[in-house]
Amino acid sequence: MSEVKKIATRESYGNALVELGNKHEDVVVLDADLAAATKTGTFKKAFPERHIDCGIAECNMIGVAAGIATTGKVPFASSFAMFAAGRAFEQVRNSVGYPKLNVKIGATHAGISVGEDGATHQCNEDIALMRTIPGMVVINPSDDVEAKAAVEAAYEHVGPVYLRFGRLAVPVINDKPDYKFELGKGVVLREGKDVTIVATGLPVSNCLEAAEKLAADGIDAKVINIHTIKPLDEELIAEAAKETGKIVTVEEHSVIGGLGSAVCDVVAEKAPAKVLKIGINDTYGESGPAVELVKKYGLDADSIYEKVKAFC
The missing domain is CATH 3.40.50.970 (Thiamin diphosphate (ThDP)-binding fold, Pyr/PP domains)
Structure with missing residues (x-):
């Protein structure tokens, strides 16, 4: 490979x-x-x-x-x-x-x-x-x-x-002939019926890997890439919430005020569903190798897999 x-x-x-x-x-x-x-x-x-x-x-x-x-x-x-x-x-x-x-x-x-x-x-x-x-x-x-x-x-x-x-x-995950960037529009990278993982930035590729691990356990995860956090693709988020009933947001950012908060606003108003926010939990970072920090703060594929599995 x-x-x-x-x-x-x-x-x-x-x-x-x-x-x-x-x-x-x-x-x-x-x-x-x-x-x-x-x-x-x-x-x-x-x-x-x-x-x-x-x-x-x-x-x-x-x-x-x-x-x-x-x-x-x-x-x-x-x-x-x-x-x-x-x-x-x-x-x-x-x-x-x-x-x-x-x-x-x-x-x-x-x-x-x-x-x-x-x-x-x-x-x-x-x-x-x-x-x-x-x-x-x-x-x-x-x-x-x-x-x-x-x-x-x-x-x-x-x-x-x-x-x-x-x-x-x-x-690089978007090098496909049909890839299209549109402001305010999310991209469905993987279809699924059991849970929706909504990610942005660095963790998106890790979420795709986590979804494959979940599939091996019989959990069918939908993966959405949100490149535009504002304006947010509210329609896509609401539809996913209705379809799967569970939303997990993943971001290399504080869980306060970022993608997770934006998604919760939409879900609370338009399609009530359970939400788990994965990100930096009200704490400062620290000095260390980037890959090690991504793992320590739970944004690597294995950590995302474990958290989503427990949530489901």
């Missing part, structure tokens, strides 16, 4: 920006002294005149991006999720969200898979923060194919967009 191709979605982001820059002269990329890590350096090499390094001043970077957006250009402001969503939250809210400016925020190094950088850099709160900003689109792609499609979709969408990318290389 051939080895599964793995690519970090931050790499996909950098490559997608170059593709976008080749097609659209109005694309401008900003970074906060992290171009090598966020991979915007790839864009800088191709289009140095359209790349602005704002230094270690993320709040100012968002303000600069807002100003650029008022000129009709499309800025992609990039930094680690902890700084783009956390440190610069007030500027994102008031300088981008409130005036509904066409700014795209490329947040890399999200979640605990940042690894050895530790709790201060492992942002497990960004989806919750960005969801609260009126009009903000929130996208968390699961692999290379989806990440590139998300960048293109973010450009096409007029208005603020938050794009979440990871540091750890993840399996």
Whole structure:
């Protein structure tokens, strides 16, 4: 069996920006002294005149991006999720969200898979923060194919967009001829009748693996990939809740305010069902190898399998 191709979605982001820059002269990329890590350096090499390094001043970077957006250009402001969503939250809210400016925020190094950088850099709160900003689109792609499609979709969408990318290389699962990315639409990766696993970002591939393990135990799990957390595909979630009666959400993010909370809102209102939220349980991360942390915090395939099995 051939080895599964793995690519970090931050790499996909950098490559997608170059593709976008080749097609659209109005694309401008900003970074906060992290171009090598966020991979915007790839864009800088191709289009140095359209790349602005704002230094270690993320709040100012968002303000600069807002100003650029008022000129009709499309800025992609990039930094680690902890700084783009956390440190610069007030500027994102008031300088981008409130005036509904066409700014795209490329947040890399999200979640605990940042690894050895530790709790201060492992942002497990960004989806919750960005969801609260009126009009903000929130996208968390699961692999290379989806990440590139998300960048293109973010450009096409007029208005603020938050794009979440990871540091750890993840399996490419969407390299299929019929794959289609549509903002606000979930993707059914596997049909099932006993339980629905709704996942986003890094754990999506692990959920597919867990579903195969569950099948061996006679549990038929439906798997849905939610790349757009806001606006959420409420219709798909409600239908799945009615079909299976049990929902398990999986995210590399706090169980407070992220995908799980968004799904619970829909289920409570439209299709009451039991829900189990798998994610970071009201705790900070810690320093360590990314793969080990994913396992410790219960986001690997075996852990997801065990939790879903017990839930069923």
